[in-house]
Amino acid sequence: MDNFPVVVQADASLPNYSQENTFLMRPNTDGDSPPTEKVGTDFDSRMMQRCLELARRALGRTSPNPLVGAVIVKDGEIVGEGFHPRAGEPHAEVFALKAAGVRAQGATIYVSLEPCNHYGRTPPCSEALVKAGVAKVVVGMVDPNPLVAGGGIARLRAAGIEVLVGVEQEACRQLNEGFVHRILYKRPLGILKYAMTLDGKIATTSGHSAWVTSQDSRTEVHQLRAACDAVIVGGNTVRLDNPYLTSHQVGAHNPLRVVMSRRLNLPENAHLWQTADAPTLVLTEEGANPDFQQLLFKQGVEVVELASLTPDRAMAYLYERGFCSVLWECGSTLAASAIAQGAVQKVLAFIAPKIIGGSIAPTPVGDLGFTTMTQALSLERVRWRVIGSDCLVEGYFPQTSRA
Numbered sequence: 001m002d003n004f005p006v007v008v009q010a011d012a013s014l015p016n017y018s019q020e021n022t023f024l025m026r027p028n029t030d031g032d033s034p035p036t037e038k039v040g041t042d043f044d045s046r047m048m049q050r051c052l053e054l055a056r057r058a059l060g061r062t063s064p065n066p067l068v069g070a071v072i073v074k075d076g077e078i079v080g081e082g083f084h085p086r087a088g089e090p091h092a093e094v095f096a097l098k099a100a101g102v103r104a105q106g107a108t109i110y111v112s113l114e115p116c117n118h119y120g121r122t123p124p125c126s127e128a129l130v131k132a133g134v135a136k137v138v139v140g141m142v143d144p145n146p147l148v149a150g151g152g153i154a155r156l157r158a159a160g161i162e163v164l165v166g167v168e169q170e171a172c173r174q175l176n177e178g179f180v181h182r183i184l185y186k187r188p189l190g191i192l193k194y195a196m197t198l199d200g201k202i203a204t205t206s207g208h209s210a211w212v213t214s215q216d217s218r219t220e221v222h223q224l225r226a227a228c229d230a231v232i233v234g235g236n237t238v239r240l241d242n243p244y245l246t247s248h249q250v251g252a253h254n255p256l257r258v259v260m261s262r263r264l265n266l267p268e269n270a271h272l273w274q275t276a277d278a279p280t281l282v283l284t285e286e287g288a289n290p291d292f293q294q295l296l297f298k299q300g301v302e303v304v305e306l307a308s309l310t311p312d313r314a315m316a317y318l319y320e321r322g323f324c325s326v327l328w329e330c331g332s333t334l335a336a337s338a339i340a341q342g343a344v345q346k347v348l349a350f351i352a353p354k355i356i357g358g359s360i361a362p363t364p365v366g367d368l369g370f371t372t373m374t375q376a377l378s379l380e381r382v383r384w385r386v387i388g389s390d391c392l393v394e395g396y397f398p399q400t401s402r403a
Contacts, residue, residue, distance in 0.1 A: 039166040040138065044110070047071050047078075048140050048168040051112040052175055054083040054092070059227040060253030061086045064322035066113055066143075066179040070096040072134070074107035087322070091116065093125040097132050105133035112140040112172045114165075117151040126155040136162040140172030144183045178229075178325030181345065187315050188229065188326040190343045192335055193221065194364040195350040202332070205358040207240050213352045216388030224348070226252040229323035230281075232314065234334040235261035244271045245329065246278045254278035255327065258318075260334065262309050264289035275300040283317070285309045311343035336366035339377070339397075347379060349393045 040048075054069030062068075062084055070092035072080035080103070082095025093115055097104050115125035115137065129137060137156050142165060143149060156163050173180065181189040195212040196202050203209035211218065225231055226247035237243060238259055245257045257272050257280045264284050272280045273296065282296060286305045293303050306313050311334070318326055328338055338344045349364070370376060379395030386392075 039169065040164060043076075044138055044164070044167045047073060047110040048112065048138065048172070050078075050081075051092075051110050051140065052168070052171055054081055055112055055175060057083055058085050060229065060255065063087065063179075063229050063324040064182065066176045066324075068092040068111065068113045070109060070111040072096050072100040072104055072107050072109045074100075074103050079103040079107060091125050094128060097128060100132075106135045108136040108138060109134050110138045110140075110167070112168075113176065114139050114141065114143040114148055114150070115152040115156070116143070116148050117155045124152070124155075126152040129156060130159045130161065134161060136164070138167050139163065139165045140167055141165075141169050141176075144180050146183075182319065182324045187319050187343075188323045189345055190315060190326050190328060190338065191224075191228070191346045191348060192328045192338065192344045193224065193348040193350070194329070194335070195221075195352065196364050197352050197354040197356050199355045199357065200363050201356050201358060201361040202364050203362050204356055205361045207362070209241060212354070213350045213390045214388040217350045217352075217390045217392070220387055220392070221350070222246075222248045222252075225255050225327060228255045228325045228327040230256040230258050230318055230325075231327040231329055232258045232260060232334075234330045235259065235263075235266055236331050236333070237329070238266055238270050238272060240331075242267070242271055243329075244278075256281055256323075258283060258314070258326075260284075260309060260311075260314060260330075262288060264292045266292065268292075268295060273299045273301055283309060283314055310341060311338040312341040315343045332362055332364055332366035335364060336368050339365065340368060344397070346396050347394070350387070351391045351393065353389055353391075 050071050051069035055067040058067055065087045069083045071078055080096040080100025082092045084092045093111055115129060117124045117126040153163050178189040194202060226249060231245050246254045257278055259282045262285050281302045283304055283306060286307060296303050328344060377397060380398055382395035384393055
């Protein structure tokens with residue numbers, strides 16, 4: 001078996017999110033906080049929502065870049081639209097300017113993220129906007145990237161262009177929470193997803209788990225996978241569930257499927273080794289089962305040996321590969337280890353109105369070493385949503401260190 005032991009030190013802590021960086025999280029919708037002052041007009045909000053719709057067309061495809069949409073308006077009419085399709089290709093503003101042509105002169109452009117002002121794989125969008133002669137730029141959110149960080153806005157204003165910042169800001173930040181987390185903390189955003197019964201079980205005592213939740217919830221998970229760069233499971237999940245871990249949507253993005261296994265004592269015929277539709281990466285430790293590694297290589301499965309296979313090291317490696325968001329769909333032992341090591345920031349719990357009982361039936365999260373309720377990790381910015389007959393609870397781990 002692949003064991004990922006949980007060792008919680010007395011001073012162990014989750015990532016310490018400073019107050020100024022809380023914007024990577026969802027806005028608080030529980031009514032405890034006063035509403036923020038609205039920026040812009042209703043028309044501005046509608047145009048920015050359109051930017052977000054365009055940006056979502058590239059879900060899962062842009063990392064390490066953000067999702068960005070742009071809309072150009074002149075005399076109350078949309079004359080150009082665009083979105084960033086993937087890293088290395090032109091940014092949203094460039095596509096929108098090309099669509100608008102000469103009509104961009106004197107127009108207003110809406111863009112969900114601050115236009116860049118530096119040379120990367122592509123020229124700076126701020127210069128393209130200045131050259132096109134736009135009269136006004138409406139920005140959803142400031143880019144957290146230090147290479148941009150207000151520089152694009154400053155360049156536009158220096159050129160005499162009016163700039164309005166903060167229209168639909170929370171929605172823009174939410175769309176790119178993975179990108180923001182990557183920039184600020186040098187790690188992908190870790191999302192733990194699990195499905196459980198009303199009595200907190202993810203399977204029966206025999207290990208049978210198909211299906212805990214409804215088809216509606218499973219469809220929601222497929223959409224979630226399409227928006228993530230990678231999905232991680234442990235060896236036990238491969239052995240017991242034999243999952244596909246794809247988006248199950250024609251034309252949609254499939255995440256990189258990642259298996260963490262120290263010993264590579266895995267089945268030879270698993271769905272994850274079929275790489276025609278989606279790629280698979282196996283993370284293991286140095287020298288593990290060379291014969292099985294060769295079998296995986298022949299089937300197109302990538303194998304990477306790490307000196308130490310831990311959730312934190314796995315996330316560091318995936319950061320190096322340019323990922324922004326990683327979905328943990330693992331079993332309880334690996335989930336506990338990922339939480340303890342700060343590899344998870346967000347939790348999505350699908351709860352089905354079923355009761356199966358069983359004193360030894362598996363639960364979503366294994367032993368964290370806690371002995372009192374005061375040690376429990378309480379989620380913040382919690383939202384509840386009904387999906388079919390199930391309930392989805394969504395929240396984030398606290399910003400402050402845990403005791």
